[in-house]
Amino acid sequence: MTLKSRTGGRILVDQLLVHGVDHIFCVPGESYLAVLDALHDAAITVTVCRQEGGAAMMAEAQGKLTGRPGICFVTRGPGATNASPGLHIAAQDSTPLILFVGQVDRSMKEREAFQELDYKAVFGSVAKWVVDVDDPARLPEFVSRAFHVATSGRPGPVVVALPEDMLTEEASVADALPYEPVETHPALAQMAELQKLLWSAERPIAILGGSRWSAPAVQRFVRFAERFELPVTCSFRRQMLFPADHPCYAGDLGIGPNPKLVARIKDADLVLLVGGRMSEMPSQSYTLFDIPTPRQTLVHIHPDPGELGRVYRPHLAVNASPNAFSAALEGVQPPSEIVWRDRTRTAHADYLAWSDPARIEHPGRLQMGQVMAHLREAIPADAIMCNGAGNFSSWLQRFWPFRHYGTQLAPTSGSMGYSMPAGVGAKRLYPERTVVVFAGDGDFLMNGQEFATAVQYDLPVVVILLDNGMYGTIRMHQEREYPGRVSATFLRNPDFAAYAKAFGGHGERVETTEEFAPALARALRSGKPAILHCLIDPEAITPSTTLSAIREKALAARR
Ligand SMILES: Cc1ncc(C[n+]2csc(CCOP(=O)(O)OP(=O)(O)O)c2C)c(N)n1
Numbered sequence: 077m078t079l080k081s082r083t084g085g086r087i088l089v090d091q092l093l094v095h096g097v098d099h100i101f102c103v104p105g106e107s108y109l110a111v112l113d114a115l116h117d118a119a120i121t122v123t124v125c126r127q128e129g130g131a132a133m134m135a136e137a138q139g140k141l142t143g144r145p146g147i148c149f150v151t152r153g154p155g156a157t158n159a160s161p162g163l164h165i166a167a168q169d170s171t172p173l174i175l176f177v178g179q180v181d182r183s184m185k186e187r188e189a190f191q192e193l194d195y196k197a198v199f200g201s202v203a204k205w206v207v208d209v210d211d212p213a214r215l216p217e218f219v220s221r222a223f224h225v226a227t228s229g230r231p232g233p234v235v236v237a238l239p240e241d242m243l244t245e246e247a248s249v250a251d252a253l254p255y256e257p258v259e260t261h262p263a264l265a266q267m268a269e270l271q272k273l274l275w276s277a278e279r280p281i282a283i284l285g286g287s288r289w290s291a292p293a294v295q296r297f298v299r300f301a302e303r304f305e306l307p308v309t310c311s312f313r314r315q316m317l318f319p320a321d322h323p324c325y326a327g328d329l330g331i332g333p334n335p336k337l338v339a340r341i342k343d344a345d346l347v348l349l350v351g352g353r354m355s356e357m358p359s360q361s362y363t364l365f366d367i368p369t370p371r372q373t374l375v376h377i378h379p380d381p382g383e384l385g386r387v388y389r390p391h392l393a394v395n396a397s398p399n400a401f402s403a404a405l406e407g408v409q410p411p412s413e414i415v416w417r418d419r420t421r422t423a424h425a426d427y428l429a430w431s432d433p434a435r436i437e438h439p440g441r442l443q444m445g446q447v448m449a450h451l452r453e454a455i456p457a458d459a460i461m462c463n464g465a466g467n468f469s470s471w472l473q474r475f476w477p478f479r480h481y482g483t484q485l486a487p488t489s490g491s492m493g494y495s496m497p498a499g500v501g502a503k504r505l506y507p508e509r510t511v512v513v514f515a516g517d518g519d520f521l522m523n524g525q526e527f528a529t530a531v532q533y534d535l536p537v538v539v540i541l542l543d544n545g546m547y548g549t550i551r552m553h554q555e556r557e558y559p560g561r562v563s564a565t566f567l568r569n570p571d572f573a574a575y576a577k578a579f580g581g582h583g584e585r586v587e588t589t590e591e592f593a594p595a596l597a598r599a600l601r602s603g604k605p606a607i608l609h610c611l612i613d614p615e616a617i618t619p620s621t622t623l624s625a626i627r628e629k630a631l632a633a634r635r
């Protein structure tokens with residue numbers, strides 16, 4: 077059989093189709109015109125973005141929601157460095173992502189040609205793998221490897237550099253076969269050991285985190301938790317891994333978690349850590365477990381053997397993906413008597429009390445407790461909730477009851493500027509679902525330009541923009557460490573409702589609690605991307621304290 081000769085650009089796009097890609101995000105560049113040309117008549121939805129950071133985050137968001145690599149194309153040099161926050165998020169969040177980057181002509185390499193960058197050096201410590209493709213005939217091999225590397229073990233980002241002249245050169249080469257994610261299953265003996273540990277436990281608890289879950293995997297874990305009446309908590313920004321309205325749910329280990337939950341984990345005799353790494357945030361700055369040998373009996377299940385014993389020495393280490401592990405749980409039998417039953421009930425009751433927004437009051441005319449209570453009524457359970465980084469996000473993280481897998485887009489890397497692009501990525505994938513973008517005033521303007529992308533593609537996401545006129549989180553830390561010495565945290569903001577309108581969206585200013593519900597209804601009805609510019613009293617720095625209280629406490633400690 078003779079193979080048709082194709083350009084590198086065409087071979088590359090054909091590989092994307094082979095691997096099931098149907099969406100890509102990009103900012104165009106002259107360095108990869110041949111790819112753009114091949115995309116012209118391919119069955120792939122292209123989203124052209126306003127900044128590569130936004131494009132990479134959109135792709136990462138899709139990777140998070142689907143478990144398949146998000147795909148992003150950017151130009152060389154500045155395009156690549158602009159995309160780097162998306163790569164870092166994919167690395168810390170264990171999300172499969174492939175970044176294709178333009179590269180200078182092969183004949184010009186190493187001269188510091190226009191926008192030339194050594195991607196292996198620049199992205200070497202962030203990406204799982206970086207490759208320069210110098211021969212179009214090797215594109216099927218390298219692209220196939222990129223999909224395998226991005227999705228196997230602990231998923232993460234891969235960078236594929238594409239020299240401009242390689243993309244226009246022709247080659248005769250066969251397509252690769254579609255990639256198959258490599259599944260890692262637990263051994264029978266390990267499941268038997270787990271059953272033994274559960275049978276002798278008195279105060280067990282499960283912590284769910286990481287990636288390589290799916291809706292069926294979550295369902296299987298729910299069934300396991302039901303059979304064992306096991307209290308289940310979710311790691312930092314992973315609440316979508318267990319339904320909040322389930323009687324086994326004990327809350328999440330985010331920033332500023334329920335102290336009762338923290339005490340419960342410290343007091344547990346058996347901890348099942350499934351998929352997560354218990355990094356700095358969920359481990360409360362590495363205070364929940366002793367290092368390297370936790371006091372609790374630790375069963376750690378992770379798809380990457382390199383994570384097992386990396387920080388915590390597990391009693392039982394299981395190298396398996398949450399998908400495969402949850403399936404194996406079906407063969408584990410509960411003890412004849414469940415001695416921790418009452419503890420599970422108390423844990424859920426503690427969660428319900430902690431997450432009830434109606435109890436919360438803070439300074440200001442716009443009460444976020446009431447806003448959250450309203451959102452719980454007005455926004456459907458399958459809505460995708462997005463946030464970036466900042467104290468504002470605690471309203472969503474603590475008071476929104478996540479009930480389904482694939483409803484949460486929040487960077488465990490703590491990257492500001494994530495929510496707007498994440499919302500665009502989500503809405504592009506699931507146009508029929510409600511997408512809510514939770515943003516701070518600082519957070520939003522780090523990638524607010526992507527509101528234009530939402531307008532361009534008619535993606536009616538609702539941005540709830542909480543404006544307190546500052547980088548509030550940092551101001552909070554300042555007041556605690558250097559009380560009264562405000563430095564570089566004040567922000568003078570634009571009229572965000574006018575911003576939304578200027579872009580062709582729907583905008584509203586919300587100053588009081590009463591204004592919120594009708595404004596939200598109008599935003600949802602508008603059918604346009606919308607911004608609700610919510611004015612938050614700067615004193616309302618967290619759901620539980622004020623800026624002045626933090627400052628006073630710090631000053632008192634110094635007296
Ligand atoms: C990309 C990035 N830059 C800086 C920070 C440090 N940082 C964390 S929260 C924060 C302020 C967030 O401000 P805003 O979005 O207005 O939320 P607020 O804390 O005021 O609620 C900053 C600067 C970060 N996490 N990410």
Ligand SMILES: [Mg+2]
Nearest residue numbers: 516517546548
């Ligand atoms: Mg702010």
